[in-house]
Amino acid sequence: MKREFAVIGLGRFGGSICRELSEEGMDVLAIDADEDKIDEFKDIAAHAVIADTTDDKVLKELGIRNIEHVIVAIGDNIQASILTTIMLKELGIKTLTVKAQNDYHEKVLKKIGADYVVHPERxxxxxxxxxxxxxxxxxxxxxxxxxxxxxxxxxxxxxxxxxxxxxxxxxxxxxxxxxxxxxxxxxxxxxxxxxxxxxxxxxxxxxxxxxxxxxxxxxx
Ligand code: ADP
The missing domain is CATH 3.30.70.1450 (Regulator of K+ conductance, C-terminal domain)
Known part of the structure; x- marks a missing residue:
């Protein structure tokens, strides 16, 4: 069965997850605030959308609440990563995997209910x-x-x-x-x-x- 995922933030880490999931035949909604990134991924992911996920309204309009597993791979902008995670949690996303930038970020993400916190560089x-x-x-x-x-x-x-x-x-x-x-x-x-x-x-x-x-x- 084709499973649905959303990847927010298409930097090196999120981009690599998005590519791999798509190559494995998964239905991926790729999201990034940067238009160039969306251009890069529009032929790779099933859907690619320019959006700033710190905007509550935008997030709701994406229809993301129906997606079972969302990966938040927003890099340096820790505030945007935390805000996005909180709102996804409020929308009732079943599984949330979030990339942490440092130990403090990891602690906060766990506290606000991220199911899996990953720390790829460390x-x-x-x-x-x-x-x-x-x-x-x-x-x-x-x-x-x-x-x-x-x-x-x-x-x-x-x-x-x-x-x-x-x-x-x-x-x-x-x-x-x-x-x-x-x-x-x-x-x-x-x-x-x-x-x-x-x-x-x-x-x-x-x-x-x-x-x-x-x-x-x-x-x-
Ligand atoms: P990495 O270290 O994995 O390469 P980056 O920091 O380079 O991560 O990439 C993070 C990506 O997340 C960038 O492409 C950036 O445009 C995107 N991003 C940052 N903030 C937001 C946001 N609020 N909404 C959507 N995408 C965002």
Whole structure:
């Protein structure tokens, strides 16, 4: 079924969301106050409209209240982002995803009822920092302020050992939830404690950041 989305603010972040959703066949209403942006997106999104979403009347006229999920990707203008979010909430939009510019903005957005607050620059910075620290860390996904999932190449120290030998849960407080074996395409999502790990295997580890960090330092 074709799902309906609206993307407000077609900068680098909102524009990329709009493109991707449209390429996936979704019905996207693209909105920006800048005429040039609307020109750029008129052949990409199903509908593209010039509008300033801080104007209550304009927002209502767009018929946005019927759209299930709205993404607010207004960049630097934090005031416009907050005002737009409040009015969308008042219109009863079911799901609101809003881009935050900084931690203070994020706090306000959560307070006024944004369902998902995203912080793309900060999160991508963190992910890249983790993969720079250790060449074995392939990816890092934040679950909360202090919990994450990391994808890590097992490396020499774990080579030939079983999960029982390594005793990761007791020693480090984190869990290996899946193992991608180097020579196989598949992924084992419920590894047995007796499974032997090889240096090239990729482990998916979940846990508190401080525990994962200890695990990374001592075993990876
Ligand atoms: P990014 O950092 O993702 O590139 P930008 O700040 O460059 O974000 O882009 C934000 C977009 O939001 C711009 O295209 C701008 O025209 C649009 N925008 C800003 N304020 C409003 C508003 N009140 N109503 C609609 N669009 C807006």
């Amino acid at each position: 999160d991508m910075g963190r992910r890249i920092a983790h993969s720079i620290i250790s060449t074995n860390i392939l990816d890092h996904l934040e679950l909360s302020d202090d919990h994450s999932i990391v994808e890590v190449k097992a490396g020499k120290r774990m080579d030939g050992k079983t999960l029982v030998d390594l005793d990761i849960r007791a020693q480090y407080g984190c869990n290996i939830v899946a193992i991608k074996e180097a020579d196989e395409k598949g992924i084992n999502v419920s590894p047995m404690a007796t499974q032997t790990i090889e240096a090239d295997d990729i482990l998916i580890v979940i846990g508190a950041d401080k525990d994962i960090s200890r695990f990374e330092k001592q075993l990876v």
